[in-house]
Amino acid sequence: MIAALGLLLGIVVGLLLQPDVPLGLEPYLPIAVVAALDAVFGALRAFLDGIFDDKVFVVSFISNVLIAALIVYLGDKLGVGGQLATGVIVVLGIRIFSNVAAIRRHLFHA
Amino acid sequence: MPEQQTGRERLRQALTRPVSRGQVTAAVLLAIVGFASVVQVQSQDRDANFAGARQQDLIQLLDSLNLASERAENEIADLEEARSSLRNDADSSNAALQEAREQAAALSILAGTVPAVGPGIVAEVRAPAGRVGIDQLLNGLEELRDAGAEAIEINNTVRVVAQTSLTDGEAGVVVDGQQLSPPYTIEAVGEPNTLAQALDFTGGFIDEVEGEAIGGQVRVEQREAVEISTVREPNEPEYAEPTEQE
Incomplete structure (x- = not known):
């Protein structure tokens, strides 16, 4: 309950404040968001599996975001930022899909 | 809590259960995700395409724009040439027409x-x-x-x-x-x-x-x-x- 409220609160605050993304963070924010989504879906799946642990969630969330941003940053430095960002998005997308599939099996038994 | 709980039951419980530490943590992280995605979506909407683009992409973009404008300039030159030649044609055909009209007038008076x-x-x-x-x-x-x-x-x-x-x-x-x-x-x-x-x-x-x-x-x-x-x-x-x- 509180978790859903938290999500809503974040969206509302973002809509109200409409902050500018700092220039240095601009290339990494989209990747970070996708990585965070991956962590969130992973956590939901773990919760439905009955093995949810908040510490694991926090650590996986932060490390996901940081590693995704780091990979893209490294790619930028190496001159292959665009390709690496695409790669990261693809991998995270695959993980999100498999997590969602597990959640679906739990919720709908299908 | 029995071990053989299903996912649905856990979800229902979570929605009705009072505040726990895990829920607060999840709430905070979800708030961050929500906030970040909204900000990203809005900044994407606001500054068209280029603010978040990488240097390489920008250079490529610039190159292709340069090429396009070069092509457009060539096309403009071609078209202007065509226009001036058409104008010359029109002028000379107008003159010929004028001459023919005068001749026709003279001839029709004679005839x-x-x-x-x-x-x-x-x-x-x-x-x-x-x-x-x-x-x-x-x-x-x-x-x-x-x-x-x-x-x-x-x-x-x-x-x-x-x-x-x-x-x-x-x-x-x-x-x-x-x-x-x-x-x-x-x-x-x-x-x-x-x-x-x-x-x-x-x-x-x-x-x-x-x-x-x-x-x-x-x-x-x-x-x-x-x-x-x-x-x-x-x-x-x-x-x-x-x-x-x-």
Whole structure:
């Protein structure tokens, strides 16, 4: 309950404040968001599996975001930022899909 | 909590259960995710495409834009060239058209297919019946033509052109198949003085008509505007064809 409220609160605050993304963070924010989504879906799946642990969630969330941003940053430095960002998005997308599939099996038994 | 709980039951419990530490943690992280995604979506909406783009992408973009503008400039140059050549064409064809129109106007006056107006003379020939025939009239017309008459009309009924024929009829002369009876009125467009003098010299038209043999009378009037309203149907030449001229 509180978790859903938290999500809503974040969206509302973002809509109200409409902050500018700092220039240095601009290339990494989209990747970070996708990585965070991956962590969130992973956590939901773990919760439905009955093995949810908040510490694991926090650590996986932060490390996901940081590693995704780091990979893209490294790619930028190496001159292959665009390709690496695409790669990261693809991998995270695959993980999100498999997590969602597990959640679906739990919720709908299908 | 029993071990064989299903996912649905856990979710239902989570929605109804009072606050726990895990829930608060999840709430905080979800708030961050929500906030970040909204910010990203909005910044994407706000500054079109380029703010978040990488240097490489921007350079590529710039290159392709440069190429595109170069291509567009080439195209502009081509089109301008085409336009100027078309304009030249149009100018010369306009000039040709103008020339052709003038020529057509001149020719149609000569051929008598259009009414004409201009300075000229009106000669009224009165003579006893049968005295003035084609001999005299032909002389008069020839003299008028010599003097540069551009359009000639007799009695407001017949236009005199190159193909005009004159024959003697019973009650006067027959011009182009039309019976004319005296008095004859000859209208001619041209330089009035020259035309008047062309008729009036010793042994000329007036001299002959007013001579003792005929005893007629000619009155020549010079006018600023002589109106020649009779027209002829242009006849297509049946046998003659223009030869090609280099």
